[in-house]
Amino acid sequence: MLSLRIAWRFLRSSPVQSGLIVGGIAVGIAVQVFVGSLITSLQASLVDQTIGSAPQITIRAEKDGDPVVFSQRVQDVIAEQPRIVKRTVVPVRNATALFTDGTDSAPLNLIGGDLRQLDGIYRLTTRTEEGAASLRSTEIMVGTDFAKKFSITPGDTISLALQGGSRASFTVSGIFDLGSAAFNERQAFVAASVPQNVLGWSSTEYSSVQMQLDEPFASAEVAAAMRAKLPGVRVSEWQAENADLLVALQSQGSSSYIIQTFVLVAIALGIASTLAIAAVQKTRQIGILKAMGLSDGDAGRIFLWQAIIMGGAGSAAGVGLAYFLLFGFSFSGASFTIEPRLPFVLGSAAVGIGVALASSIIPTRRTSRLDPIEVIQSG
Amino acid sequence: MAELLLSAEGLDKVYGTGEAATHAMRGVSFEVAEGEFAAIIGQSGSGKSTLLNMLGLLDTPTAGRVVYRGTDTATLDKRKRAELRNELIGFVFQFHYLLPEFTVFENVAMPALIAGTTAPSEIRARAFETLAMLDLDGVEDKNANQLSGGQKQRVAIARALMNRPAIVLADEPTGNLDTVNTNLVYDLFRKINKETGTAFMIVTHDRNVAQRTDRILEISDGQLVQDVRSA
């Protein structure tokens, strides 16, 4: 390990140069880890906000307003799809209603379904802010924004004008917050039988069958497979309805890759030029070491070791700096938290070391090829 | 008669090709026995360094061969020649070539570290012994940069002797030193030659210095024109 020892001494003999390079790698890797984690978490958060508590695949009748039959056939096709999370499959019935409070009135979309099944997608039980999650036949759950607007508290009785002209009274069992003000203000959950009565449908007829996937981005593929097996119904999926979001995510992703690539290129150029200069500066030493019998391989390894040492130290410091930045970011008040994924962090560090190694190729080759006579003759 | 250490057989050296070619060495042959103490003299540009570098396996002759203890070095690959240099040959140049990144002790120990076959304790003992031989006790932990010119050259000599070589090849080793230091270095060479049986080939401009050796080889225009032994 003489080459390692020499490498270490050479590095220590020019601490400023070595320190700058290690610092450069550290900043580069920190930016890499921070930006990469930021974009990934931001995207995950955006996707989760958009579809985390929403149906990702929906089966409806061809014609708006018509019921879709939740037949054995439909259930079988759903069961066949391994990506569909079975506990999220929920048949729902929708009806519109109008709430009147003195002179004020507000429309409400009633989502009728079984609470346990609704929980699979909407996670109502865990998102009940006040009262309790319960949807017995005359109970209703409204959103926080609606409740606040009309000063409604759990236990209150509210009267609604239902679609088709009838009126009905409901007891507010719980008040939910699903994270979206629009949803919290407009949507309300009731028992499945409420819209069923309004619409006059049979017990197998529903407005839609909703479900989520274990991999949301597989929705197009899964929907296509289901369409092929279910003629006569409409199978829609979230990606087709959120094309803008997807384009935004994609361009965000690719700009993040571009940033990361340029950062790596900058690191590589930095190390390569510094090592090249170092190799030239140490020509005399390498020459005399070779005259004393140091092998070409050992001589070459000196700069390989330097790259490993600086790449390793720089990457480690960079990961530390990245976690520091992420810690700082957690106080920024952003609506999401950055969860650095360990494989990505370790991968970035490995890439840092790899880039350092690649940058050492030229000085390593130069050093290994140096003929001691060149040094001896030039004095 | 001492054993044969090395023989130079018909050494030719041509630098460059075509119009620009310099014929720096022509058909030089001689033998060196173990433990000899010889000087190489000649005018500037006569080819002394060229010869010494070929003997030191740093440069390869265009024709002819250098044989060490029966081994034709032309048959060896780069790696083997580097090993042979490490084992058999100690170099002292006009410039000391000490490594400023290392201490005096480490500089001296370097040839043994390169060989990689000696135990650290043994390396330590031998390096200290060598430093003592050159009156360098007490400077071992200093940086090579912190020494005087004469001290630096003596450290370089200690380094050349570290692996107990069969021969020390010295190219104008006192070229940068004053008379006092020059005499000191030659006295040391002589002492080490006597005590350890190491052969010396010393390139020098100085006839007075050459007179104090046992044998003088004179090079002129790339040829060996005189090879005399004193009684």
Ligand SMILES: Nc1ncnc2c1ncn2[C@@H]1O[C@H](COP(=O)(O)OP(=O)(O)OP(=O)(O)O)[C@@H](O)[C@H]1O
């Ligand atoms: N690398 C080289 N390329 C071309 N010519 C060279 C080279 N090295 C030496 N020469 C030429 O070879 C001849 C011998 O050079 P050498 O260095 O051996 O002389 P020298 O006797 O050591 O001289 P000095 O006493 O000045 O050191 C000179 O004419 C020199 O110009």
Ligand SMILES: [Mg+2]
């Ligand atoms: Mg010379």
